[in-house]
Amino acid sequence: MVRAQHRLILALLLVSLALVLAACGSGPRSASGQAAQTGNVAADDGEVVVVTIKNFKFEPAHITVAPGTRVRFVNEDPTPHNVVQGTVADVGRKDHTPLFESPELQEGQSWEYVFDTEGEFAYVCTVAGHYLMGMVGSVTVTADSEAVAAAAASVPSTEPTDAEVEHDHTHDAAPALSMQALVDAYPDLYSLKPEGLVELQPFRVEGNVKEFALDIQEVQHELIDGVVVTAWAFNGILPGPTIRVQEGDIVRVHFTNTHHQPHTIHWHGIYADQEHDGVPHTSAAVMPGETRVYEWVAEAPGTYWYHCHVDSYRHVDMGMYGAIIIEPKDPEAVTWANEYTLILDDWDSNVDAMATRYEPNHNYFLLNGRAFPDVPTLTLKVGETTRIRLINAAYSNVAMHMHGPSFMVVESDGKPVPLPYEKDTLDIAPGERYDIEVTPRKAGLYPFHAHNLRYVTNDGMYPGGMHLMLDIRP
Structure with a gap:
């Protein structure tokens, strides 16, 4: 009788473990920083790459990373922005369900997403039609370490220009x-x-x-x-x-x-x-x-x-x-x-x-x-x-x-x-x-x-x- 109970408990533990593994899956994982949390919390391991949002642009707009990389989007604009997976053609389509979608990020807020799966992931900002202004970007995920290194070496500086530093973004009505x-x-x-x-x-x-x-x-x-x-x-x-x-x-x-x-x-x-x-x-x-x-x-x-x-x-x-x-x-x-x-x-x-x-x-x-x-x-x-x-x-x-x-x-x-x-x-x-x-x-x-x-x-x-x-x- 005791052995039967032990076997039942072991079976239940195995089922629970299987359900946990199934829930984790192998796709990209996401987490928020200062913004409201969405999706699964990202693991602590893996490299962090920062994409800055400012002057109605993602900088850098196109990055190449290794699987498991955490990409952090930081909004430095006084205007709210978001990050939504898809192309410009996908915006508003009822048959398109974004793989990832951030909340609206206010100035100073950030949001993260962990890219586990190889592939090309396009994204846009859908706030107030900003995608029409060129607020688009993409993340290429590849296990090719040479491609990742070459892409990292070609990323331009994101330091603000003097004009950007001097420009007053205050917009109180x-x-x-x-x-x-x-x-x-x-x-x-x-x-x-x-x-x-x-x-x-x-x-x-x-x-x-x-x-x-x-x-x-x-x-x-x-x-x-x-x-x-x-x-x-x-x-x-x-x-x-x-x-x-x-x-x-x-x-x-x-x-x-x-x-x-x-x-x-x-x-x-x-x-x-x-x-x-x-x-x-x-x-x-x-x-x-x-x-x-x-x-x-x-x-x-x-x-x-x-x-x-x-x-x-x-x-x-x-x-x-x-x-x-x-x-x-x-x-x-x-x-x-x-x-x-x-x-x-x-x-x-x-x-x-x-x-x-x-x-x-x-x-x-x-x-x-x-x-x-x-x-x-x-x-x-x-x-x-x-x-x-x-x-x-x-x-x-x-x-x-x-x-x-x-x-x-x-x-x-x-x-x-x-x-x-x-x-x-x-x-x-x-x-x-x-x-x-x-x-x-x-x-x-x-x-x-x-x-x-x-x-x-x-x-x-x-x-x-x-x-x-x-x-x-x-």
Whole structure:
């Protein structure tokens, strides 16, 4: 009986040992440093290789190591990053399960992974679309000691340059200047328009060459009285300043990235050369601390806009946009007495801009960066033609409806329509621009608002959102 019990205990011990060995397996092992622990804790044996994360790069980006090597990823950026196994093509694929995935690493945090199995292991940073900026790397695991030694000898120095040491990565959001305060502070550079937009003046004009300066600032912006959100704003205002030039001008924009994220400026509707088109994978992103000069020719009169094209879903939604107006060279082509520009936008007041998955739920709907009732009233006159330029920077179609007078649609996407047509409601797709003209016959106070009726609320409360008044005077 005792022997039978001993045999049973021995059998149970053997089964337990087998289960432990099966659980350990022979694949790569991972452990975290200061970040939250994920995966199995790495063994203490084996070499440690450090990959530094800074300036939106993995350094070194490609390493060759022996099996059993522990790779430690250390984030020295003020921006959160992660390390996710896979290629750029794997990001977002439901059929791809990463072999390893770190938590988001804040500045100073590290995370480790032990590579036990030979092979090629690609990885990317998926935070805020950073992989689109070249945040990719790979680890080659091989038992070939000569290949490992050769690769180690070729690794470049990761010591920071003087410019990197001097660059200030601080990015606390400051309160946004009011439009009027900005104009008062820099009267030679800005002018305030009655619809609540600021126009940017060139800092240099030589012949038909006009040069402008833009930067990007993280600010606290007020959607309506008492509702403040973090915005990424050109020159610290939302929308960014309007650039107004004349047909035939050569436009140069000096863009300094004073923000903590990579950015570009895309000139929506402008036929710029590829290198100046502002798309990161075809004309390069502007990294934090860098300056880029964009140049293009103002070929056709009309309404255009500019916006960031890095992780556009996120960056445009954070406020990185502004209007471009190209005036006709022939002054007689201007047949309207007055004009206004309205930029339509939607906003999620609760969204985390740096979340790995950016999934906004818009609850405020804006005209020139503000929601009703904190929007200006537009003044028109009976018998006088007013042009209204409409730009849709929102995620969805917006149907703008005018009470009282109807309007004529005269331009679409910067081009005259073949035959102007009359409307009182106009559906505008994301990115589209329309120029409409109004010649009122009667005086009165009339609404002009979005007819997607959710868009005339503030966080679900009516009235609000994309709603303003037309004050038509005799």
